[in-house]
Amino acid sequence: MVVQALKDQGVEVVFGYPGGAVLPIYDEIFQQNDIRHVLVRHEQGAVHAAEGYARSTGKPGVVLVTSGPGATNAVTGLTDALLDSIPLVVLSGQVPTFLIGNDAFQEADTVGITRPCTKHNWLAKDPGALSTIIHEAFHVATSGRPGPVLVDIPKDVQFASGTYTPPSKVKVSHYQPPVKGDMEAITELVEAIEKAKRPVFYTGGGVINSGPGASQLLRELVDATGFPITSTLMGLGAYPASGDGWLGMLGMHGLYEANMAMHDCDLMINIGARFDDRITGLVSAFSPHSKKAHIDIDPSSINKVIRVDIPIVGDVGHVLEDILKVWKARGRKTDKAGLQSWWAKIEDWKKIDCLKFKQEGKIIKPQYALQRLEELTKGMDRYITTEVGQHQMWAAQYLGFEDPNRWMTSGGLGTMGYGLPASVGVQMAHPDALVVNVAGEASWLMNMQEMGTAVQFRLPVKQFILNNERLGMVRQWQELLHGERYSHSWSEALPDFVKLAEAFGAKGIKVDDAADLDDAIAEMLAYDGPVIMDVLVEKHENCFPMIPSGEPHNKMLLGEASTKDAIGSAGAALV
Amino acid sequence: MSALKIKKGSNKHSAYNLRPDFSDVTERHTIAVLVDNEPGVLARVIGLFAGRGYNIESLTVAEVDHSGRMSRITIVTTGTPQVIEQIKAQLGRIVPVHEVHDLTVEGASVERELALFKVAGTGDKRVEALRLADIFRANVVDSTLESFVFEMTGTPEKIDAFAELMRPLGLVDVARTGVAALSRGT
Numbered sequence: 001m002v003v004q005a006l007k008d009q010g011v012e013v014v015f016g017y018p019g020g021a022v023l024p025i026y027d028e029i030f031q032q033n034d035i036r037h038v039l040v041r042h043e044q045g046a047v048h049a050a051e052g053y054a055r056s057t058g059k060p061g062v063v064l065v066t067s068g069p070g071a072t073n074a075v076t077g078l079t080d081a082l083l084d085s086i087p088l089v090v091l092s093g094q095v096p097t098f099l100i101g102n103d104a105f106q107e108a109d110t111v112g113i114t115r116p117c118t119k120h121n122w123l124a125k126d127p128g129a130l131s132t133i134i135h136e137a138f139h140v141a142t143s144g145r146p147g148p149v150l151v152d153i154p155k156d157v158q159f160a161s162g163t164y165t166p167p168s169k170v171k172v173s174h175y176q177p178p179v180k181g182d183m184e185a186i187t188e189l190v191e192a193i194e195k196a197k198r199p200v201f202y203t204g205g206g207v208i209n210s211g212p213g214a215s216q217l218l219r220e221l222v223d224a225t226g227f228p229i230t231s232t233l234m235g236l237g238a239y240p241a242s243g244d245g246w247l248g249m250l251g252m253h254g255l256y257e258a259n260m261a262m263h264d265c266d267l268m269i270n271i272g273a274r275f276d277d278r279i280t281g282l283v284s285a286f287s288p289h290s291k292k293a294h295i296d297i298d299p300s301s302i303n304k305v306i307r308v309d310i311p312i313v314g315d316v317g318h319v320l321e322d323i324l325k326v327w328k329a330r331g332r333k334t335d336k337a338g339l340q341s342w343w344a345k346i347e348d349w350k351k352i353d354c355l356k357f358k359q360e361g362k363i364i365k366p367q368y369a370l371q372r373l374e375e376l377t378k379g380m381d382r383y384i385t386t387e388v389g390q391h392q393m394w395a396a397q398y399l400g401f402e403d404p405n406r407w408m409t410s411g412g413l414g415t416m417g418y419g420l421p422a423s424v425g426v427q428m429a430h431p432d433a434l435v436v437n438v439a440g441e442a443s444w445l446m447n448m449q450e451m452g453t454a455v456q457f458r459l460p461v462k463q464f465i466l467n468n469e470r471l472g473m474v475r476q477w478q479e480l481l482h483g484e485r486y487s488h489s490w491s492e493a494l495p496d497f498v499k500l501a502e503a504f505g506a507k508g509i510k511v512d513d514a515a516d517l518d519d520a521i522a523e524m525l526a527y528d529g530p531v532i533m534d535v536l537v538e539k540h541e542n543c544f545p546m547i548p549s550g551e552p553h554n555k556m557l558l559g560e561a562s563t564k565d566a567i568g569s570a571g572a573a574l575v
Numbered sequence: 576m577s578a579l580k581i582k583k584g585s586n587k588h589s590a591y592n593l594r595p596d597f598s599d600v601t602e603r604h605t606i607a608v609l610v611d612n613e614p615g616v617l618a619r620v621i622g623l624f625a626g627r628g629y630n631i632e633s634l635t636v637a638e639v640d641h642s643g644r645m646s647r648i649t650i651v652t653t654g655t656p657q658v659i660e661q662i663k664a665q666l667g668r669i670v671p672v673h674e675v676h677d678l679t680v681e682g683a684s685v686e687r688e689l690a691l692f693k694v695a696g697t698g699d700k701r702v703e704a705l706r707l708a709d710i711f712r713a714n715v716v717d718s719t720l721e722s723f724v725f726e727m728t729g730t731p732e733k734i735d736a737f738a739e740l741m742r743p744l745g746l747v748d749v750a751r752t753g754v755a756a757l758s759r760g761t
Contacts, residue, residue, distance in 0.1 A: 174673060299667060307657075
């Protein structure tokens, strides 16, 4: 029944790990060929893989885990998906109903544990209601603001026979978040667009979640108005990096021109972003002179952090369509003169060239490694996942994204260990595409067991590890904020990644000379199978620009050539 | 490089210490929430308040529509206007929640609470307790030679006042149901 429900929901791939309490479902999976099952090596990997699958396809990711430890291992992934609004349906086994509450073997209060880290969850105690619950689970995961849901299924319910209800026969759910925005507010926004002298679009993951149509409409609106646009980490690719309006990412490690535009603008149009603390910096000094509009499908995002003038609750795609309609009908007006001097100011900021760095000599700068990766893979059918830390920010800064759903990263929760399993999920969905996980060595080790999954399922994922033998972002903060006391932020006893790759049955490449980098990347791309590429990079490189927390957008720290000399003896002692 | 020169012990550099400059006037609101009567729904509501650090002054819940399996949760909470707005929006996100009503702002409403008071004593104190109970229209629902249990329905303020009066007269225990509230009119 479970498998039938998944088939009727159009599920093609399930990421999972068997165990006692899900054996009946695994038995059903064994006896069919429509749904492929990817055996991961750890349940956290299953959830992240499903996230990668979901983020790169727009379809919900499906996970199957057993009771107790199977379910608790899935918690990090669920929380990650909740914060980044990724639609997931997680099915977990549970001990038989008559043993629930008995401290039975591998029993955990899964519904209780996952209540705060799912959008909704169910304990399916009645076999007759099981199929209805699974269909409802898909509905909830994908409607409104997407998110992870969990259905906990006791083993006796899995064995029981009941009447199957197909999706078409399920009673319409009362859960129907509105998608259309209020026309009065939309008209108010259009009026503001017509008058704005210093506007900026600030877009987020909501545009991606709204589907490719929303990205298309966003491009149309941005290009037609000629307004500049910046995006959060989660929203990269909704507007192409090569587009005329593109300023680059904003936020703590965002580009100078993007953050300055946010600070000095007179109209800020937030589309599907949520004024996260890594974006706003000092809230009381956040964009002090602007009128702010906020388009979000979740009413609780509005006025949560920043008070806005024009709130619009609705789906980004629908609202953008209406904005374009109204704006065109009113004569496509913008303040051309105002925009011209605004762009002149932005061009001045761009001249600072905040991402510049100097690649000198043999030691590879991480920025250089990513610049070369971008150069050598540009135009390819390419998907990028990342782990969490400095490499993640550099990837966001130095790689260009032309399309939505091409960039998978753990934004809200910042989960180290996300990237490798996510790359597995992305490659499952796009078997012929190039999937690169830009990683740091410390994050990568957190879920390195999933290399086994990649090898078993012949998924040619490329693990591009920027290895600085440090927890780079932690080290950077310790340097800047904690008096250069590097408490436990370096990696000792690292494995030999080439041998590790070989042990898994993958290919390993090591490169430590900038002159060899291009050849090494070419070798990685040419190999038809999973690769672990160990790029030994400058150990003390800091990620700039940076808005120190507690400061507003216009107080950014820019990178300094002098950083290296300023490290001092404390840092040098660690080498 | 120690570009930031932040004093030791200062937490200025933590992004988590940045607070929006919203109004800090605290208001008391009574919120009615209509929910599916399904297992765990109360835990979702309470978990939301606990997880996001909202206050609960009183909370009542019971099924109000048996055939539709709907329950009504009445929550009295305090917070700044911005927090109250967040509470309502967050409640609205919970999947089994059908309706959220802020009775404090949606026109006039009535609030009632039921309370039981156990008062022990003899002689004059016992007589005085009974006399005050009469004035407050409290009923005696249990009696021994040394004690009464009074039952009273009223606004939370009336119940507070009665409890204050009973305290010197031998108040032993109070049980309160929490506030039930409905909007006035149709």
